[in-house]
Amino acid sequence: MTTHELTLDTALLLEQLATLGAIGQDCVQGGRTRIALTDAEKAGRDQLVQWMRELELEVRIDRVGNIFGILAAASADGDPQALMMGSHIDTVRNAGALDGCYGVLAGLAVVRAYRQAGVRPLRAIVVGAFTNEEGVRYQPDMMGSLVYAGGLPVQAALDTIGIDGTRLGDELERIGYAGTMESGSIVPHEYLELHIEQGPVLEAEGKQIGVVENLQGISWQKVTVQGVANHAGTTPTRMRHDAGYAAAACIAFLREEVVGAAPDTTLATTGALKFEPDVINVIPRKATFTVDLRDPDEQRLQAAEKRFADFLVEIAEREGVTIETERLVRFEPVVFDAALANRIEAAAERRGLSHMRMTSGAGHDAQMMARIAPSAMIFVPSRSGISHNPREHTDDEQLILGAQVLLDVVQECLATP
Amino acid sequence: MTTHELTLDTALLLEQLATLGAIGQDCVQGGRTRIALTDAEKAGRDQLVQWMRELELEVRIDRVGNIFGILAAASADGDPQALMMGSHIDTVRNAGALDGCYGVLAGLAVVRAYRQAGVRPLRAIVVGAFTNEEGVRYQPDMMGSLVYAGGLPVQAALDTIGIDGTRLGDELERIGYAGTMESGSIVPHEYLELHIEQGPVLEAEGKQIGVVENLQGISWQKVTVQGVANHAGTTPTRMRHDAGYAAAACIAFLREEVVGAAPDTTLATTGALKFEPDVINVIPRKATFTVDLRDPDEQRLQAAEKRFADFLVEIAEREGVTIETERLVRFEPVVFDAALANRIEAAAERRGLSHMRMTSGAGHDAQMMARIAPSAMIFVPSRSGISHNPREHTDDEQLILGAQVLLDVVQECLATP
Numbered sequence: 001m002t003t004h005e006l007t008l009d010t011a012l013l014l015e016q017l018a019t020l021g022a023i024g025q026d027c028v029q030g031g032r033t034r035i036a037l038t039d040a041e042k043a044g045r046d047q048l049v050q051w052m053r054e055l056e057l058e059v060r061i062d063r064v065g066n067i068f069g070i071l072a073a074a075s076a077d078g079d080p081q082a083l084m085m086g087s088h089i090d091t092v093r094n095a096g097a098l099d100g101c102y103g104v105l106a107g108l109a110v111v112r113a114y115r116q117a118g119v120r121p122l123r124a125i126v127v128g129a130f131t132n133e134e135g136v137r138y139q140p141d142m143m144g145s146l147v148y149a150g151g152l153p154v155q156a157a158l159d160t161i162g163i164d165g166t167r168l169g170d171e172l173e174r175i176g177y178a179g180t181m182e183s184g185s186i187v188p189h190e191y192l193e194l195h196i197e198q199g200p201v202l203e204a205e206g207k208q209i210g211v212v213e214n215l216q217g218i219s220w221q222k223v224t225v226q227g228v229a230n231h232a233g234t235t236p237t238r239m240r241h242d243a244g245y246a247a248a249a250c251i252a253f254l255r256e257e258v259v260g261a262a263p264d265t266t267l268a269t270t271g272a273l274k275f276e277p278d279v280i281n282v283i284p285r286k287a288t289f290t291v292d293l294r295d296p297d298e299q300r301l302q303a304a305e306k307r308f309a310d311f312l313v314e315i316a317e318r319e320g321v322t323i324e325t326e327r328l329v330r331f332e333p334v335v336f337d338a339a340l341a342n343r344i345e346a347a348a349e350r351r352g353l354s355h356m357r358m359t360s361g362a363g364h365d366a367q368m369m370a371r372i373a374p375s376a377m378i379f380v381p382s383r384s385g386i387s388h389n390p391r392e393h394t395d396d397e398q399l400i401l402g403a404q405v406l407l408d409v410v411q412e413c414l415a416t417p
Numbered sequence: 418m419t420t421h422e423l424t425l426d427t428a429l430l431l432e433q434l435a436t437l438g439a440i441g442q443d444c445v446q447g448g449r450t451r452i453a454l455t456d457a458e459k460a461g462r463d464q465l466v467q468w469m470r471e472l473e474l475e476v477r478i479d480r481v482g483n484i485f486g487i488l489a490a491a492s493a494d495g496d497p498q499a500l501m502m503g504s505h506i507d508t509v510r511n512a513g514a515l516d517g518c519y520g521v522l523a524g525l526a527v528v529r530a531y532r533q534a535g536v537r538p539l540r541a542i543v544v545g546a547f548t549n550e551e552g553v554r555y556q557p558d559m560m561g562s563l564v565y566a567g568g569l570p571v572q573a574a575l576d577t578i579g580i581d582g583t584r585l586g587d588e589l590e591r592i593g594y595a596g597t598m599e600s601g602s603i604v605p606h607e608y609l610e611l612h613i614e615q616g617p618v619l620e621a622e623g624k625q626i627g628v629v630e631n632l633q634g635i636s637w638q639k640v641t642v643q644g645v646a647n648h649a650g651t652t653p654t655r656m657r658h659d660a661g662y663a664a665a666a667c668i669a670f671l672r673e674e675v676v677g678a679a680p681d682t683t684l685a686t687t688g689a690l691k692f693e694p695d696v697i698n699v700i701p702r703k704a705t706f707t708v709d710l711r712d713p714d715e716q717r718l719q720a721a722e723k724r725f726a727d728f729l730v731e732i733a734e735r736e737g738v739t740i741e742t743e744r745l746v747r748f749e750p751v752v753f754d755a756a757l758a759n760r761i762e763a764a765a766e767r768r769g770l771s772h773m774r775m776t777s778g779a780g781h782d783a784q785m786m787a788r789i790a791p792s793a794m795i796f797v798p799s800r801s802g803i804s805h806n807p808r809e810h811t812d813d814e815q816l817i818l819g820a821q822v823l824l825d826v827v828q829e830c831l832a833t834p
Contacts, residue, residue: 198648198651199651199652200652200653200656201651201656216650218650230616230617230802230803231615231616231802231805232688232709232711232778233616233633233684233711233777233780234614234616234617234618234778234779234802234804235617235684235778235802236616236617236618237672237676237680238680239617239621239802242672242686244668244686244687244688244690245668245671245672247665248664248665248666248667248668248687249668249669251661251665251666252662252665252666259654267649267652267653269649269659269661269698269699269700270665271649271692271694271695271696271697271698271700271701272692272695272696272697273661273690273692274695275688275689275690277688278688278689278690278691279688280637280688280689280707280709281637281686281688281709283686283688284687290697292650292697294649328697360650360651361649361651362648362650362651363650385647385648385651385652386647387651
């Protein structure tokens with residue numbers, strides 16, 4: 001069997017992306033909003049399940065609402081582990097049409113290629129759509145895959161209270177997606193996730209395919225600086241305890257010294273910042289800001305955290321302010337499976353596509369699945385790196401090329417049971 | 418005539434401060450709110466005018482609502498210029514009882530000392546209460562004294578529209594303080610303003626009297642940094658246009674380089690700052706912040722502005738952002754009259770009070786009056802430097818000592834016609 005005898009129905013893939021993208025769409029803003037377990041997301045789930053049934057897949061829902069469409073293996077002999085592809089179909093508010101959906105629907109397109117060719121795979125193929133990847137309504141994000149990989153007890157997930165006061169388990173029941181399958185019970189032999197990059201690197205580098213070999217570790221902190229409010233005109237500099245200046249010095253230090261120590265890998269961002277009382281001629285009494293640190297190497301990520309923590313001590317002493325930090329999120333970096341990455345690279349190469357090894361900056365279900373199976377991701381370019389936005393865009397041709405590479409890798413994986 | 422034969426009624430001064438401080442007071446918050454030309458401020462004006470009439474002063478109201486209480490000279494021969502003392506009785510929201518009121522009521526106490534001793538001064542003594550010093554409702558602040566000194570046409574002041582949509586002239590009519598006296602028509606021979614420091618310097622230095630020899634120049638700007646919002650995890654540092662980082666670098670530069678170039682005189686404060694969209698994992702698209710620069714020397718203030726402007730160009734280039742600045746306020750520094758400052762210093766010395774030369778960091782009516790008459794200010798300590806706050810406090814003993822020094826200086830000035 002060569003890797004080219006199966007054919008993707010590329011037109012149907014694009015059509016399904018458009019159809020799913022219209023569910024929950026706001027005609028004025030252009031974006032769609034299918035936040036996990038809302039009515040709009042239920043409509044998306046129903047559409048997905050209908051498409052799975054049209055392919056005569058076995059549809060199973062696990063206890064946390066993850067949806068799996070299963071194409072059975074050619075032979076039921078023994079119990080060979082399944083190949084799993086997947087991603088998610090929930091969205092942020094006013095989102096693009098591709099994030100998550102592309103990976104799920106490309107998975108369906110791969111299965112469809114098998115169906116249409118009448119080929120039964122040597123091992124089962126499973127297409128998964130994981131619950132609440134975005135984490136907009138219920139924390140943490142990537143929840144469905146985290147539960148599936150054993151990182152969060154299913155009961156804890158069901159008992160999660162959302163920002164609207166609802167209980168996740170109750171909402172699952174309400175929309176009819178409280179399944180009975182035990183999460184994690186289909187243990188994949190490997191997990192593949194095709195995704196838009198959501199960043200500008202592929203476009204900037206002029207590459208068609210990103211071979212994602214690892215995923216950054218993420219460290220989120222909230223920093224609160226407490227100083228003393230005083231009159232901007234009458235307080236000599238030496239007598240100031242300026243929470244705003246201390247915060248600004250921290251943000252500058254993050255870029256200049258923390259990122260500066262590992263400029264090719266460490267990322268630091270302060271996205272949110274508030275001053276109190278926030279008045280032109282009053283020295284800020286309080287400054288609150290967030291720190292988002294990322295690095296694909298755990299040692300370097302820890303070094304960045306340490307460098308920043310040391311600076312907090314230094315600036316607190318120097319300015320006479322107190323600084324408290326609260327850890328919000330901490331994920332260790334994930335290294336994807338080298339053999340799968342090699343296969344992705346080889347597949348792109350065989351098709352004559354330009355490609356590059358890269359790190360995923362965003363979190364994905366693949367990072368959770370990597371806990372229980374060899375995993376890897378394939379990226380296609382995002383125009384201007386924009387995502388979580390109605391302007392999220394990848395050219396149709398690129399979407400198709402990514403799905404082709406996915407199909408090639410699936411065929412290769414299934415050729416070696 | 419020695420400088421000690423007149424006696425202050427110190428108990429009455431403190432009582433009047435308490436009485437005026439109770440007008441517009443909020444029993445829950447403790448502070449009082451007598452924003453210019455509101456009903457509460459009218460009540461304060463009515464009380465002040467009543468006290469002026471009790472002292473049998475001639476009360477005159479000018480076209481912008483400034484109130485003057487005039488103790489006529491011993492002889493009407495010739496037209497010797499008056500000695501003027503004053504300040505303001507309007508307040509910010511939830512203010513202390515002393516800011517402004519202390520200078521006005523201490524002026525009345527000085528006049529009362531003349532009245533009670535049956536002494537007629539060689540020149541007229543005028544106590545002024547200037548309209549809208551705080552600038553909460555109508556911009557600019559120090560408006561009444563600015564108009565009086567000829568820095569703003571009276572019609573422009575009357576036509577000012579407030580933050581509540583009201584026209585200043587209409588509100589003056591409404592509360593009955595649209596006077597007919599032409600602003601500036603009593604040209605003072607000298608102007609003296611006693612005030613709480615509103616800063617921490619006297620307390621920190623352990624001094625009882627501040628001899629204010631100058632007043633800082635003030636430069637207010639609003640800075641808007643426009644960058645590009647992008648994902649904090651997927652955007653390499655070299656591809657970022659981070660408005661938040663650029664703003665932080667500016668704030669750090671202000672302290673470290675602009676203040677650093679003249680640490681004893683230049684002050685820089687960023688009191689207000691906003692990020693957009695202000696989300697933890699999104700690189701800020703936009704940052705807006707204020708810059709409050711002060712220095713008692715115009716050359717140094719210009720040098721500080723220049724240094725900062727040069728850095729804006731540099732950081733805009735380096736980070737690939739655009740930066741716009743809007744000038745909000747610009748006052749040149751004011752140098753007070755050296756002879757008056759010497760008299761204040763000598764008076765404090767004669768009374769055995771500790772004293773120091775200092776710069777006023779806040780703006781005061783005296784800076785406007787300095788345009789038309791030799792002017793100076795006397796400061797007394799503010800506990801913890803707090804002002805514009807119900808916790809504003811100066812010990813009664815200190816309030817009395819300040820008024821004594823004022824009386825001494827007035828007597829000296831009037832001894833030399």
